[in-house]
Amino acid sequence: DTGVSQDPRHxxxxxxxxVTFRCDPISEHNRLYxxxxxxxxxxxxxxxxxxxxxxxxxxxxSDRFSAERPKGSFxxxxxxxxxxxxxxxxxxxxxxxxxxxxxxxxxxxxxxxx
Amino acid sequence: xQTVTQSQPEMSVQEAETVTLSCTYDTSESDYYLFxxxxxxxxxxxxxxxxxxxxxxxxxxxxFSVNFQKAAKSFSLKIxxxxxxxxxMYFCAYRGTQGGSEKLVFGKGxxxxxxx
Numbered sequence: 001d002t003g004v005s006q007d008p009r010h011x012x013x014x015x016x017x018x019v020t021f022r023c024d025p026i027s028e029h030n031r032l033y034x035x036x037x038x039x040x041x042x043x044x045x046x047x048x049x050x051x052x053x054x055x056x057x058x059x060x061x062s063d064r065f066s067a068e069r070p071k072g073s074f075x076x077x078x079x080x081x082x083x084x085x086x087x088x089x090x091x092x093x094x095x096x097x098x099x100x101x102x103x104x105x106x107x108x109x110x111x112x113x114x
Numbered sequence: 115x116q117t118v119t120q121s122q123p124e125m126s127v128q129e130a131e132t133v134t135l136s137c138t139y140d141t142s143e144s145d146y147y148l149f150x151x152x153x154x155x156x157x158x159x160x161x162x163x164x165x166x167x168x169x170x171x172x173x174x175x176x177x178f179s180v181n182f183q184k185a186a187k188s189f190s191l192k193i194x195x196x197x198x199x200x201x202x203m204y205f206c207a208y209r210g211t212q213g214g215s216e217k218l219v220f221g222k223g224x225x226x227x228x229x230x
Binding site: 003004031033035040041042043044045048055056058091099100102103104105106107108 | 118147149151157158159160161164166205207209211214215216217218219220221222223
């Protein structure tokens, strides 16, 4: 069990640019989640996948955000035309199926918009 | 919509002492799960303890235990024999079982400082 891996750890970009983050879940976990955490707040849910199917999206996930998990393994989160308000920590988590199963989090990708 | 409230933005405790972190939540569901996560500075969030709402017995994990009061919708975390390594942000989280939602709903967190 190597844990949930996220890349990059930190991304600095100019406003208006596109960015893409990657998440590699724990290998036997079929569920994968994305959260956003801003300073002084708890994580907020963005979206989740079961295998390759995206089953739930938050209203926080505007049209500029898109997430994929094409083969049911790793996932990418893309933000197009970044805005200042997108600056945050983006957390990925994974779990096995089951309502009582805990979600295991990665280290996160910190996005800074100049 | 479910909400989670952590009313203590910051708490401090002396090493080896006991501290209790508060959490309340609002839900109309009868079956759900509650979690406490720990997030050390610049490190990943890790699960501390979890509680199933259908279980009356409070969960314990070594020095960590909860006081789950379902009627009051309260879920506090007690840390006994506090250690320097316990210093972190602590987040209370709720997960419902209705409507197929798998998301965790988090509180704003409590920053715990452990003084030597």
